[in-house]
Amino acid sequence: MTIEIKTATIEPIRSTFANLQRRFGDKPASRYQEATYDVQAETNFHYRPLWQPDRLLNDKRRTAVVMEDWYSLKDPRQFYYGSYVQQRARMQEQAENNYAFFEKRDLARHLSDDARNSLIRHLVPLRHVEHTANLNNVYGSAYGYGTAVTQAMLFDGMDRLGIAQYLSRIGLILDGNTGESLSAAKQSWMQDSCWQGMRAMCEKSLTVEDWFETFVLQDLVIDTLMQELFYVRFDQWLSEHGGQDVGMLTEFMRDWYKDTSRWVDAVLKEAVSESAANQQLIQGWFGNWRGRVVEALAPVVADMNIDDAALDIALQTLDKRAAKVGL
Amino acid sequence: MAAKKLNLKDKYKLLTRDLDWDFSYEDRKQAFPYEDFEGIKIHDWSKWEDPFRLTMDAYWKYQAEKEKKLYAIFDASQQHNGHLNVSDARYINAIKLFLTGISPLEYQAYQGFAHVGRQFGGVGARVACQMQSIDELRHVQTQVHAMSQYNKFFDGFHDWTHMHDRVWYLSVPKSFFDDARTGGPFEFLVAISFSFEYVLTNLVFVPFMSGAAHNGDMATVTFGFSAQSDEARHMTLGLEVIKFLLEQDEANVPIVQKWIDKWFWRGTRLLSIVGMMMDYMLPNKVMSWKEGWEVYFEEAGGALFKDLARYGIRMPKYAGVIEKEKEHVSHQAWWTFYTYGHAAGFHTWIPTDEELDWLGEKYPDTFDKYYRPRWELAKKLEAEGKRIYHNALPQLCNTCQIPLLFTDMDNPTEVSHCVTEYQGDKYHFCSDGCKDIFEDEPEKYVQAWLPAHQIFQGNCGGPDIPDILKDYYHFNLGADNLDIKGSPDEQRWKEWKKQG
């Protein structure tokens, strides 16, 4: 195709879509803005959901949090579908290299028995927690309000499925692809007393109705504690107990957490600073779940035999993080 | 230890299917509350066959490669004024209809699949739905990014989501998807995954994408082709859903059949805008609507339903009526838009003489007899400076929301009009198909937000139609609407081409 026309003479008649002009003036918009703002239907819904007749199809009242503009919950990473998958593709390439290296060098062979047993008993069962996190984030995506927050919740949901699959692969590396370690880990998850508190917590989280409460419980409370305990403290314990190479296999989870925390914190901060009522509400949820999740995790932490202070330190990390967003 | 080689199926099963567990502490029904109320019986979710076995790492990798290529084309098109390569300014109106009418449905598909991707009790089905959910988000976003360029140079794209929620003819696609999403999770899958994605989707995508290819619209061609591999996955999901439901319990068969009847009818009503686009809006034609219908429904769909007969599923009800409709609907729809061209957010026009001949050739049994005379009259009136614009608000079908413009198919000069009564009120329909749907769930369809009624009730501003168009719909009057002749779109197009 050849274009003969001198480009200088072709003037655009507007810089972007009208909804973005109303928000930001008539200037060129970013791809994130075009893909995000006002994309979700706002009004004139035809029918009430048969599955929830007291609500509209898209309804702000599926949480008690109130926002003047739900699009103020924007994502500092500016993820829309295209930028999201490209960013994650880079992370998975790194992960793939790590897993390939680990397998090629057969590094599993160098694991101490302690490390191997603890991995199966304490790390691999987290795949079930990640599966819960997948559902909890998809929940926010399905019942939340406004593309800004709901798309990011879906990205998080898919991330968690990915992490559950990485954890499963760790199991398969340990058992030479027989699936035995996955069964053993599931057995632990289902029956070992140390996991029952956390399993009950996961089941409970799936019955919480308010999607923003689910978000606080999962993405703030559970995730911060889990990150600190399993991917920082337990990782340390592993490197001191003949499992130092496993860090390669969990690097993805640490990188992911760094990336995702930016978004979670931005959303919380914005919602909390919106009004005193939001602050109180979210504070209430945080206070309630913080104690219960700690209680649920305590037996696993004890069973892991890591540093006695681990849970306290994790709790401090959580409280620091909460304070940063205004809780 | 020598690692055992795993085949794809076993690997996927180990990585994904075993993530869920039997609850001990909470009632599972509270976590997955919507599975029972439709009357569908599921005995064993583990019988679900994963329609595609894609792990997330592979998903990120493949999709990122596709996005990279796609956005490279968008960037190039923007740098080189790609919008000047389309066949004619008339073509642009087809994609205005796409952005305001179809792209918001991609968004609703994202939402609907997120909903069922959270709600199904089986992890295999959930994950497949979640992947479709994120794919559909991709589709709406890539479409907006493709159209972003056109919005900068043409009218009618500028407020697409606002219009989708309000404009009279856009309530046809909006109510279609609202209907599916407000249904139960199994109805949603039969409606969207099976009836729409599996049976009818080719009739949306092939016409729009080959239409774009024939008319020099690289951006649309590229997002269309790029979405094809996603669609292939969605179609396998649609087929798996049907098989799974039918195999789980015989009592599911009549429920599924009823949904197929309903959604097939609703789907073909929605497709009448595609038919009109193919026959009238593409300056370079691809094939006629009738030909498209024969290839993509009658041949492909016929084979499918033959296959499903072993489960006790028959052809959708009214398939016979639809076979007759393929001769008429596109002509009747474009005529309606032409005569209501002042109230449309895109331009309309009289087909050229060459196009009238093409239509006569493609529709030998109907066009010259019923439709050419209308256009000859329109031409005459236009030449006299009296272009036809109808002002009366049309009566809308209470189900599909299309104005009562379709005729009785055996008597193509008589408008088809069915009526039913519910709780003392009269409700109007375009067809028996739409009336049946209402009568099966009247308490749902009485809630319909019918644009004409809403205008009469004063819910859309006004009182005059131009005020409603301007203030409630956000049309730029004199720019977005009316005939292409004399429009700013046309003037600019001529100016650009002169410079070339």
Ligand SMILES: [Fe+2]
């Ligand atoms: Fe799509």
Ligand SMILES: [Fe+2]
């Ligand atoms: Fe699709």
Ligand SMILES: [Zn+2]
């Ligand atoms: Zn109808």
